[in-house]
Amino acid sequence: MKAFLRSFFFLLFIFPLNLLAQDPLPSWNEGATKQSIIDFVKAVTTEGSADFVPIPERIAIFDNDGTLWSEQPLYFQFLFAVDQVKVLAPKHPEWKTKEPFKSVLAGSMKGALAGGEKSLLAIMMATHAGMTTDVFNASVKEWIESAQHPKFKKLYTECVFQPMLEVLTYLRANGFKTFIVSGGDIDFMRVWAERVYGIPPEQIVGTKMKLKYQVVDGVPSLLRTPALSLLDDKEGKPVGIHEHIGRIPIAAFGNSDGDFQMLEYTTSASGKRLGLIVHHDDADREFAYDRQSKIGTLNKGLDEGPKRGWIIISMKNDWKKIFSFE
Amino acid sequence: MKAFLRSFFFLLFIFPLNLLAQDPLPSWNEGATKQSIIDFVKAVTTEGSADFVPIPERIAIFDNDGTLWSEQPLYFQFLFAVDQVKVLAPKHPEWKTKEPFKSVLAGSMKGALAGGEKSLLAIMMATHAGMTTDVFNASVKEWIESAQHPKFKKLYTECVFQPMLEVLTYLRANGFKTFIVSGGDIDFMRVWAERVYGIPPEQIVGTKMKLKYQVVDGVPSLLRTPALSLLDDKEGKPVGIHEHIGRIPIAAFGNSDGDFQMLEYTTSASGKRLGLIVHHDDADREFAYDRQSKIGTLNKGLDEGPKRGWIIISMKNDWKKIFSFE
Numbered sequence: 001m002k003a004f005l006r007s008f009f010f011l012l013f014i015f016p017l018n019l020l021a022q023d024p025l026p027s028w029n030e031g032a033t034k035q036s037i038i039d040f041v042k043a044v045t046t047e048g049s050a051d052f053v054p055i056p057e058r059i060a061i062f063d064n065d066g067t068l069w070s071e072q073p074l075y076f077q078f079l080f081a082v083d084q085v086k087v088l089a090p091k092h093p094e095w096k097t098k099e100p101f102k103s104v105l106a107g108s109m110k111g112a113l114a115g116g117e118k119s120l121l122a123i124m125m126a127t128h129a130g131m132t133t134d135v136f137n138a139s140v141k142e143w144i145e146s147a148q149h150p151k152f153k154k155l156y157t158e159c160v161f162q163p164m165l166e167v168l169t170y171l172r173a174n175g176f177k178t179f180i181v182s183g184g185d186i187d188f189m190r191v192w193a194e195r196v197y198g199i200p201p202e203q204i205v206g207t208k209m210k211l212k213y214q215v216v217d218g219v220p221s222l223l224r225t226p227a228l229s230l231l232d233d234k235e236g237k238p239v240g241i242h243e244h245i246g247r248i249p250i251a252a253f254g255n256s257d258g259d260f261q262m263l264e265y266t267t268s269a270s271g272k273r274l275g276l277i278v279h280h281d282d283a284d285r286e287f288a289y290d291r292q293s294k295i296g297t298l299n300k301g302l303d304e305g306p307k308r309g310w311i312i313i314s315m316k317n318d319w320k321k322i323f324s325f326e
Numbered sequence: 327m328k329a330f331l332r333s334f335f336f337l338l339f340i341f342p343l344n345l346l347a348q349d350p351l352p353s354w355n356e357g358a359t360k361q362s363i364i365d366f367v368k369a370v371t372t373e374g375s376a377d378f379v380p381i382p383e384r385i386a387i388f389d390n391d392g393t394l395w396s397e398q399p400l401y402f403q404f405l406f407a408v409d410q411v412k413v414l415a416p417k418h419p420e421w422k423t424k425e426p427f428k429s430v431l432a433g434s435m436k437g438a439l440a441g442g443e444k445s446l447l448a449i450m451m452a453t454h455a456g457m458t459t460d461v462f463n464a465s466v467k468e469w470i471e472s473a474q475h476p477k478f479k480k481l482y483t484e485c486v487f488q489p490m491l492e493v494l495t496y497l498r499a500n501g502f503k504t505f506i507v508s509g510g511d512i513d514f515m516r517v518w519a520e521r522v523y524g525i526p527p528e529q530i531v532g533t534k535m536k537l538k539y540q541v542v543d544g545v546p547s548l549l550r551t552p553a554l555s556l557l558d559d560k561e562g563k564p565v566g567i568h569e570h571i572g573r574i575p576i577a578a579f580g581n582s583d584g585d586f587q588m589l590e591y592t593t594s595a596s597g598k599r600l601g602l603i604v605h606h607d608d609a610d611r612e613f614a615y616d617r618q619s620k621i622g623t624l625n626k627g628l629d630e631g632p633k634r635g636w637i638i639i640s641m642k643n644d645w646k647k648i649f650s651f652e
Contacts, residue, residue, distance in 0.1 A: 059528075186569075190572045202503070202529075202570065202572055203528075211569070212565075213591070219594065222568050235539040236539075238546065243512075243537070246513070246530065261546075264541070264546055265546045
């Protein structure tokens, strides 16, 4: 009987109070940054409020590299490309003597990138074009399920930011549709993003190769040709947003100057808007870089962002936890 | 008391039975075509069934012109372009003497199209490029809310097929996401498709102009440049599907040979698939045309479709009602 009474009181008093007090963003430290996200969501979801936004217009967009997962020491997709050169090498005997492939196969990233952008493009095209989408997707799947991050010694899909996963869940619980808008290859992300972020393929916007429809022996497929349909970075991001989403999002999360135009496009429109920039300032738990970094350069955004009302998220101060494996 | 008892019996026996017997497709005549749609939906939504498809993969695609609304005597978007030439003429004095504009302004469609594809392209580019997406959308909105169909004397958005609206609702009630995949301009459709079909902008795939992001006096906008990013017709449709949706739909509805590849791509994949072609064979209630028509040519689909298991919908025999205004 005592146990029953205890359960009864627990259910009556403790449980509901606990529910009411449930924190939607437990990995965020209390403070202005966390509060600004919660205040925004309350404003746009409160019926009768001047800032109320109907559910179909609750669109939030997220950059991927450096915003939802890490991007150091190199963009993970480039690390995939390097590994792919090794996988494909037996089919390309000429790579043994041809740069940048020769250096990649010898394990020298410095030599591989000596040729600058041209070398980078050669590596990307050799590993991202000339095959069907099915073959490409299978190679991404195999890699993402086995390759490990050099610093964290974890699968790349474990190097996602726990506080951002909470933001995705919190927004969706409040009627938002969440999209990725990334400079990364659209299909590279689609292979694992639904499982890791809960974002389905049709809500992923990224850099796209021109595709060619072909039917071989009665079997249709799409060939990834070595030409870009869209470079979804900088000025390309608002283009990708309009092409895929067709209306202006009300919230945007980025981390580098590659996200500047996406934040500008989102926050310049009328009505309540939210723009945020993840600042990588935690060398102990992740990496610290901004103005001088070649990967994820954040310079203009640090200066102009605050003037435009964008919130700078300090990973060091605002995030209690960065990765779930900590 | 008698009234109460009557209500009680009504609620207990009549109401539930009525609900169970409710016809999801009331504008469809009973028969094999209607049954094939219902059987497909039952098969993919019955848990434990060999054909069961989880909700995120329940993607259905619909061509627009000739499938969801009429396309005769000319594609409605082309009729918009013709009206737009008249609206824009004051800003283009040179059109008074320059074909195909001279003929359009004189009301001669025959003269306007005498130059074939080149004339058509000139009219489309003059009315669909060189302005921002906002300006273009506003011109579509004004037109679609006022212009009338020459035969039906109704707004174009009233010339939508009631049986197809029922299919859209029926599929969505069964966990499907419905997409348009059309040769029409993506933004032309987005202006009114959410209101008319319940399909939001992010679920519309269409022909796309290359966009250019620009910031004028601090205001961002997207310029529609006179170049195509994607011609979403024939071989372009599977490309548009992959770009925007990222997985193969399980059901596709089309009406012309422009939809052949989209039907082929959808129905060739493994697992239960549904392909349907709307055949315009009702000259009394709508229009009758197929193999010989320049608009909405249906030739290959009529021959090959049935061999591939695609269902040919006879508007005359399968549809009780074509338009809601009948």
